Amino acid sequence: MTEPQKEYWRWEEYHRVLSEGNWKNKDLITAGVDVGSVGSKATIMIDGEVYSWAVRRTGSNSPDSAQKVFDWALENTGLKPGDIKYTVGTGYGRVNVPMANKAITEIACHAKGANYIWGPSVRTILDVGGQDIKAIHCDETGRVTSFLMNDKCAAGTGRGMEVFADLLKIPIEDIGKASLNVEEEPPPVSCTCVAFAKTEAIGLLRKGWTKEKVLAAYTRAMAVRMANLVNRVGLEKEFVITGGQSKNVGIVSRVETILGVKTLPSPNWREGGLDPMLAGAIGAASLAKSLYLKSKGT
Amino acid sequence: MFVAGIDMGIQTIKIVVLKDGAVAGRAKAHSGFEPTKAAEQALAEALKTAGATRADVALVFATGSGMEMAPDANGTVSMMGADAKAGVHLYPDARTIIDVGAEEARAVRCDERGIMMDFVVNERCAAGAGTFIEAMARALEVKLEDMGPLSLKAERASPINASCVIFGESDVVTLIHRQESKPEIARAVFDAMADRVSSMVHRLGVNPQVVLVGGVAKDVGFVESLKRKLGTNVLIPEYPEYAGALGAALIAQGKAKGAKPQ
Amino acid sequence: MIVHYGYVDGSGEYFIVVDTDRCNGCEKCVQQCPQHALELVTEFIDLEDKTVVAVTEEHRKKILYTCAECNPAENMTPCIVACEKGAIRCIWKPL
Numbered sequence A: 001m002t003e004p005q006k007e008y009w010r011w012e013e014y015h016r017v018l019s020e021g022n023w024k025n026k027d028l029i030t031a032g033v034d035v036g037s038v039g040s041k042a043t044i045m046i047d048g049e050v051y052s053w054a055v056r057r058t059g060s061n062s063p064d065s066a067q068k069v070f071d072w073a074l075e076n077t078g079l080k081p082g083d084i085k086y087t088v089g090t091g092y093g094r095v096n097v098p099m100a101n102k103a104i105t106e107i108a109c110h111a112k113g114a115n116y117i118w119g120p121s122v123r124t125i126l127d128v129g130g131q132d133i134k135a136i137h138c139d140e141t142g143r144v145t146s147f148l149m150n151d152k153c154a155a156g157t158g159r160g161m162e163v164f165a166d167l168l169k170i171p172i173e174d175i176g177k178a179s180l181n182v183e184e185e186p187p188p189v190s191c192t193c194v195a196f197a198k199t200e201a202i203g204l205l206r207k208g209w210t211k212e213k214v215l216a217a218y219t220r221a222m223a224v225r226m227a228n229l230v231n232r233v234g235l236e237k238e239f240v241i242t243g244g245q246s247k248n249v250g251i252v253s254r255v256e257t258i259l260g261v262k263t264l265p266s267p268n269w270r271e272g273g274l275d276p277m278l279a280g281a282i283g284a285a286s287l288a289k290s291l292y293l294k295s296k297g298t
Numbered sequence B: 001m002f003v004a005g006i007d008m009g010i011q012t013i014k015i016v017v018l019k020d021g022a023v024a025g026r027a028k029a030h031s032g033f034e035p036t037k038a039a040e041q042a043l044a045e046a047l048k049t050a051g052a053t054r055a056d057v058a059l060v061f062a063t064g065s066g067m068e069m070a071p072d073a074n075g076t077v078s079m080m081g082a083d084a085k086a087g088v089h090l091y092p093d094a095r096t097i098i099d100v101g102a103e104e105a106r107a108v109r110c111d112e113r114g115i116m117m118d119f120v121v122n123e124r125c126a127a128g129a130g131t132f133i134e135a136m137a138r139a140l141e142v143k144l145e146d147m148g149p150l151s152l153k154a155e156r157a158s159p160i161n162a163s164c165v166i167f168g169e170s171d172v173v174t175l176i177h178r179q180e181s182k183p184e185i186a187r188a189v190f191d192a193m194a195d196r197v198s199s200m201v202h203r204l205g206v207n208p209q210v211v212l213v214g215g216v217a218k219d220v221g222f223v224e225s226l227k228r229k230l231g232t233n234v235l236i237p238e239y240p241e242y243a244g245a246l247g248a249a250l251i252a253q254g255k256a257k258g259a260k261p262q
Numbered sequence C: 001m002i003v004h005y006g007y008v009d010g011s012g013e014y015f016i017v018v019d020t021d022r023c024n025g026c027e028k029c030v031q032q033c034p035q036h037a038l039e040l041v042t043e044f045i046d047l048e049d050k051t052v053v054a055v056t057e058e059h060r061k062k063i064l065y066t067c068a069e070c071n072p073a074e075n076m077t078p079c080i081v082a083c084e085k086g087a088i089r090c091i092w093k094p095l
Helices: A062-074 A106-118 A158-168 A172-180 A194-206 A211-233 A249-259 A276-295 B035-050 B079-090 B130-140 B144-151 B165-177 B182-202 B220-230 B240-256 C028-032 C063-068 C078-082
Strands: A014-017 A029-035 A039-046 A049-057 A086-091 A124-128 A133-138 A144-150 A239-243 B002-008 B012-019 B022-030 B057-063 B096-100 B105-110 B116-122 B210-213 C002-009 C012-019 C038-045 C048-055 C088-094
Touching: A029 A062, A029 A106, A029 A276, A039 A062, A039 A276, A049 A062, A049 A276, A062 A086, A086 A106, A086 A276, A106 A124, A106 A133, A106 A144, A106 A239, A106 A276, A124 A211, A133 A211, A144 A211, A158 A172, A158 A194, A158 A211, A158 B165, A172 A211, A172 A249, A194 A211, A194 B130, A194 B165, A211 A249, A211 C002, A211 C012, A239 A249, A239 A276, B002 B035, B002 B079, B002 B240, B012 B035, B012 B240, B022 B035, B022 B240, B057 B079, B057 B240, B079 B096, B079 B105, B079 B116, B079 B210, B079 B240, B096 B182, B096 B240, B105 B182, B116 B182, B130 B144, B130 B165, B130 B182, B144 B182, B144 B220, B165 B182, B182 B220, B182 C063, B210 B220, B210 B240, C002 C048, C002 C063, C012 C048, C012 C063, C028 C038, C028 C078, C063 C088, C078 C088
Parallel strands: A029 A086, A124 A239, A144 C002, B002 B057, B096 B210
Antiparallel strands: A014 A049, A029 A039, A039 A049, A124 A133, A133 A144, B002 B012, B012 B022, B096 B105, B105 B116, C002 C012, C012 C088, C038 C048
8 A cells, every 4th residue: 555544534624604603692602622633623612502613634733733723613703712711622642732721532522522413312422433443332411431442453443444445446435335235245254353354355356256245244344343342332322423434334234233223324514514523522612611611610 | 213293374384304303304385275285295295305204104293273184193282382392492491482473473481391381372463473574564565585684774763553464554654655764664563563572472471591483583673673672682493483393293202202103 | 431441353352441430549459450550540520630540551452461460351350359449340352
């Protein structure tokens, strides 16, 4: 592989301001900034309601990325940085968000954000990133009750899926559909280790298996791995999948089948919805509100 | 008296034939799609070198992950047991034997008789096994056999992910794009391998002398990094990949004392 | 909050599991761990920063080797024995 690592989605930078928001009479303006390894997101909330947001690629300097996405979220809102009462920063690793009053772990923010996007019925979140998988169980307020992250092994991650997309020469955006293009679901590959599964796949192709069948067998094994992690934290409806693999229909349908639970559909930002990639920033802004109120003694 | 040891490795089959306790013949073959047949051919080859026929062999013991598929074996021994036996035979002071193969790695703690006392295994995960180095060599577009000498030219290395071949590969691609030199990247690969293997060994305790066997022991880059990571000297026999087969043959030797050839 | 430290890979599942609601930061488990794999960290829980135990970053991805000597599959490990609050347990499932 000679290209730099690509994140699974087609990355588009954008920012939006909701026209209905009227901050002039409101006091409780908070912000959340989430600096991820690939994308940075920021949200402005008025009294706990999302008002504007921005999504940009993370550059090589994360404080700089935080500043840029924060400024972009403020653009066209008429707000100045001084109007923000409390900002929470979050993101990948020990990230530095210079304008944050407090840094909070991405897990707490992600769960809170999912609670906002899908509502208080969400209890189980499977977040599949490029190089890790997180399984989160939360309560009706978006408070995390159980959490597990697997970043030791590529099986089930976006990167693991890219390896097979490269091997089978199928574009990554078609990989989900291709894996479902089989008459009968084959048994999963016997090795969950992606490196060994690749060797196994080459053997299967030599035996005459179609690309789609090999992909189905591999995707099934990856879905089993993901379902396993969800069961560790405890599966409870409603269940949502976030992160790059949420767009892989082959993964989503198999995880749903294995767990026996359907996921809630994800809003689409092109249709004006709150994209789940904003969950961290939304959760951060929401927690910013709670912390601000707490500091005021209310 | 002739005995033979067969190591049915996942990628490579190794045979050692002993005549009165000394190595008289060695052979290896790719496991391929028909490992039993490959082992038969390799055994015939090793016997020819030893000047023996199949009928001369008193006992054949098999080891390795494919040991059940060995042709006409009289018994099997665990890889850990075979490694311990071979290690102490080659170096009487050996007490920690590390075996790094293509797809698995293990470490064994043994006593002065070569009896295994404790062991730790890395299996079903390519990180910390030869596959890790192979994959990185491909990503670097360097021949596998050139990786070691290349890495020795480097004086430093940026760390790469050691816990997974796939993540390690991503890190190598990143380093290539950052235009780090090939020697430094090669060294990063071996440092990562050594990190994973030494974590495994530390669980047993590093008791001198430490012996390294298995195919990967032939790689000078890995050996350097491992010595650095363990902070001890590491002894490597002349034919490290044959250690398992040698151990199986030695154990066969022990059992065959007194038995007559068929 | 239940936090799982460790991993799943081709060889099995290995986790040290901490219940941050029960943990009172007494450090008894930290002192008993023969591998020094535990430490106190600050977790943001219920709008507050709480001091609780965690597995060190260094050990999380090699927990199989770290804990093997204590053998969580068969034994009550020293960390579990030391905890008076039942805040720590092990999940050990080699294949």
